[in-house]
Amino acid sequence: MSNTMHTYARLPVSFTHGEGAWLWDADGRRYLDALSGIAVCSLGHAHPAVTQAITEQAGKLLHTSNLYGIESQEALAQQLCELSGMSSVFFCNSGAEANEAAIKIARRYGNARGYTVPKVIVMENAFHGRTLATLSATGNPKVHEGFAPLVEGFIRVPFDDADAVASALENNNDIAAILVEPVQGEGGVHIPSKGYLTALRELADKHEVLLMLDEIQTGIGRTGQWFAHQHEGITPDVMSLAKALGNGLPIGACVCNDKTANILQPGSHGTTFGGNPLACRAALAVLTTMQSEQLVPAATQLGAQICAGFSEALKDTAGILNIRHLGLMIGIELDRPCAELVGLALEQKHMLINVTAGNTIRLLPPMIIDTEQVKLIVASLSALIKDFIK
Ligand code: PLP
Secondary structure, three states: OOOOOOOOOOOOOOOEEEOOOOOEEEOOEEEEEHHHHHOOOOEEEOOOOHHHHHHHHHOOOOOOOOOOOOOOHHHHHHHHHHHOOOOOOEOOOOOHHHHHHHHHHHHHHHHHHOOOEEOOOOOOOOOOOOHHHHHHHHOOOHHHHOOOOOOEEEEEEEEOOHHHHHHHHHHOOEEEEEEEOOOEEEOOOOOOOOHHHHHHHHHHHHHEEEEEEEEOOOOOOOOOOOOOHHHOOOOOEEEEHHHEEEEEHHHHEEEEEOOOOOOOOEEEEEOOOOOOOHHHHHHHHHHHHHHHHHHHHHHHHHHHHHHHHHHOOOOOOOOEEEEEEEOOOOEEOOOOOOOOOHHHHHHHHHHHHHEEEEOEEOOOOOOOHHHHHHHHHHHHHHHHHHHHHH
């Protein structure tokens, strides 16, 4: 009998250790991780640079609180601003918290403009987290179930439809922000049309609302750019980050540009643990390693290799609706529900994968995978998919 709350439908395996893209269970069985703890362990497991940074820092200082200066927090903020061209960072402990900070910024921005209930435009099928405000922003009725009343102030429009955003902006005069994922991850790996984010940037400027990008899953190199919006050469007003930033050490960040940097002031937001020395040292090691090992461009190449492999292997397989990817964010959409593939991949292929939106196999492999591991992912999974479809 488990004493942990039954909030997860867990698979019947647990791991004792890992190295790179490999994980081992207590019986010594080895598994290939094609999910990275849901886009978290981009450097793989037990990366020596992260281990060293954490170990060193743990022996020095874990926590002093945000009542005092934190050198590694300053250094990390500076690096994130350099990489993004933005100017100020609030650190927290998770993705949902990073989005909470973003939503609070939108509220303050709207309140300062005199809106009684400032609105945030959000997308159908979006996922932004499990706190009350972020689940209200999420566009999935299952996530809302049983949590009424939801937080008010969200207007939902279809994803990848800039005209729908334009008409929402024209029909409401109390909109403070647009919040959107550059690629919808939980929603089924949906990559919007080219020009979508640029159109949203133009609309946000025209109507003087904030463009807020949830880069929690897409950020930190996963799509082949440091941040997915850089594929379009735009900059948001607010960007939320988490997941891969700490390679497993919990850390989130709400990154602002000059326009939004000073909206939150002492007394208006805060957190005990956010940006503590341990998490920041881990994140600094992640960014340095991604740079020195050139993992961001590698994500583009590896993603293309994997998708070319699947396209070839599955070209004559009926039932495959679509194979899509941006860097190492990969979706294989089937014409039928396929959640059971997760258990089958684990049992039969010793491989960690995910199925999202019911019928889309989602792969988020570590950015350090090698060509042999790419081949193994393609060979094992295409065999499994073919079997499943038969
Ligand atoms: N936003 C996006 C796009 C996500 O993918 C997730 C998690 O899957 C979140 C927010 C929530 O992050 P967390 O689980 O760290 O709160």
